[in-house]
């Protein structure tokens with residue numbers, strides 16, 4: 284790791300840098316910052332997912348009458364129920380089915396991200412730190428994609 288005080292590379296096993304800087308504390312700070320970054324990345328992903336889902340929710344609302352009207356007809360006018368009544372429910376069922384698939388597809392990165400937040404360890408932090416460092420050494424730009432958090436989350 285790199286000492287924040289003297290900018291020299293120091294062994295991870297050492298608690299103190301050769302310049303006297305407390306590396307253990309620095310590492311903890313970096314870990315906490317990394318965790319906060321995970322949470323904020325998750326929050327913005329959650330917002331983006333919600334705004335993607337919103338238009339589909341309206342479509343589901345449009346499908347609702349197709350289900351409610353035949354059901355009401357069945358409940359109150361039981362003697363007049365026909366096959367045609369049941370056919371009226373078909374569009375609603377199609378809409379709900381399609382929405383369930385879309386919702387599942389759109390919330391998958393979010394669930395992955397939530398799972399990572401729940402199960403992450405210090406080792407993950409270390410892996411990413413290492414990945415970022417090697418990317419920096421390789422000279423890529425300063426936009427990182429956290430592959431383990433979510434496949435699309437930029438930090």
Ligand SMILES: [Zn+2]
Pocket residue numbers: 286287288289290291300301302303304
């Ligand atoms: Zn130092």
